[in-house]
Amino acid sequence: MNWKTKTYFFGWLAGMSLGLLSAYLFVRAAEDDGEIDGQEIRVNTGTILSLALAVLGLIRQIAEAGNKNKKKK
Numbered sequence: 001m002n003w004k005t006k007t008y009f010f011g012w013l014a015g016m017s018l019g020l021l022s023a024y025l026f027v028r029a030a031e032d033d034g035e036i037d038g039q040e041i042r043v044n045t046g047t048i049l050s051l052a053l054a055v056l057g058l059i060r061q062i063a064e065a066g067n068k069n070k071k072k073k
Contacts, residue, residue, distance in 0.1 A: 001009075030041050
């Protein structure tokens with residue numbers, strides 16, 4: 001397996017794990033607040049927007065780490 005395949009695999013694994021953990025924590029927090037009584041929980045647009053911006057910032061940092069690694073060689 002070359003370095004690109006390993007990077008894609010571990011990126012996929014990390015993304016899947018982070019997504020699953022995030023969903024678990026979201027559901028657990030909603031249950032702790034007593035918000036779940038058989039009905040769907042809605043997340044407001046502002047929360048989704050702030051999460052999306054945080055994810056984009058994280059992706060940008062990861063991309064910059066790749067550029068810095070390339071410059072060191």
